[in-house]
């Protein structure tokens with residue numbers, strides 16, 4: 001395929017294998033909400049642990065039914081196999097980090113949404129592959145489900161009211177997960193060049209503060225852009241187009257190439273198209289690819305496809 005034929009496409013492909021086919025130094029930005037490795041959805045299970053309890057299908061969990069499902073996430077550390085999951089996630093990140101480095105232009109960014117629990121594994125994998133870890137940004141979500149189970153409910157269900165009273169107010173799990181880390185990596189400049197020289201030669205390497213402020217109202221590394229009315233509900237881990245547009249304008253110019261190898265419902269690609277960037281998207285789930293193509297063809301969320309939103313004084 002010619003380089004031109006790669007652009008403005010979304011393909012039903014394994015995103016790890018497909019990236020190996022892309023030419024070296026052909027991409028200005030990789031912006032991807034990669035699997036976090038914490039869920040029980042098939043696409044998010046990146047470990048070898050077939051422990052039925054971890055995957056939510058042990059006899060006890062099936063019996064617990066809605067109670068278990070409401071919690072949504074399996075407990076950690078139930079078995080030795082559970083405890084190997086973080087290292088297995090790192091190996092999964094290592095399986096593509098080097099290819100991402102190869103296809104990016106020097107000074108180009110890889111901006112990665114990663115889960116709070118395993119993002120450190122992603123950072124180590126990318127650093128070891130040769131990336132510079134530039135910063136950890138935070139995206140503040142407007143809402144987040146709080147699924148921590150009440151300890152007293154567990155004891156009371158067992159008929160242990162003494163412990164039910166003693167542990168009233170205590171929970172199993174985590175505080176409300178209101179932020180998600182966004183990891184910002186950069187491919188190092190060619191040795192001997194300056195940032196300014198790199199920007200001229202490669203078109204990337206600095207960041208556009210003015211464009212970013214038009215979305216986020218400040219140059220802070222805590223981002224708050226949310227969904228437009230009617231936008232959400234296309235993917236279980238969907239990200240707002242406005243947020244992705246802020247990150248695209250932060251790091252690229254019009255006409256540059258943006259890749260999302262795990263594109264889900266295509267939010268990154270919709271944002272890229274809206275901003276006049278060229279895009280390449282992969283997902284190995286047919287329904288995601290269909291939805292992404294539909295969003296791109298429909299120019300959905302017309303209000304979001306316009307240029308940067310007006311800054312409120």
Ligand SMILES: C[S@@+](CC[C@H](N)C(=O)[O-])C[C@H]1O[C@@H](n2cnc3c(N)ncnc32)[C@H](O)[C@@H]1O
Pocket residue numbers: 013014015016033034035036043044234235237238239261262263264265266267268282283284285288
């Ligand atoms: C976190 S979701 C991305 C959702 C996206 N941010 C959105 O707004 O719709 C990750 C996606 O990666 C896809 N995926 C997982 N493993 C993959 C692989 N090896 N190759 C391609 N896609 C993969 C899943 O199907 C899922 O849609």
